[in-house]
Amino acid sequence: QVQLVESGGGMVQAGGSLRLSCAATGRYFNLYGVAWFRQAPGKEREFVAHVMWGSTTTYYSDSVKGRFTISRDNAKNTAYLQLSSLKPEDTAVYYCAARSGFAYSDYFKANVYPYWGQGTRVTVSS
8 A cells, every 4th residue: 555645836937847756655665656746727637757767768659759757766755756857838736646457558547556545746837
């Protein structure tokens, strides 16, 4: 069982940066893959990034590749999402999620993650 709490959201102008954190409690967090998703008003939740348990393998959606960086510090039971070169279309509630397995076929699908945080809101103004 893992509990996740996000923080670090806020309001920022286009071109700015934010760092989101996802703090985990519970055992064996270092064995879980962690993903970030986001959901904008009126839209479905979409995949943003994923980091494997060893933190050396990462995946990104095309819309954020080159601008966002996912990382984790297993000693601190925390995952991060660095948001840079932000655009108004990045405005959304950002969620972290965790699961114990991994598959190339579904790591980007929200419904395979059993553990979710409450979300943190990011607003980017033009």
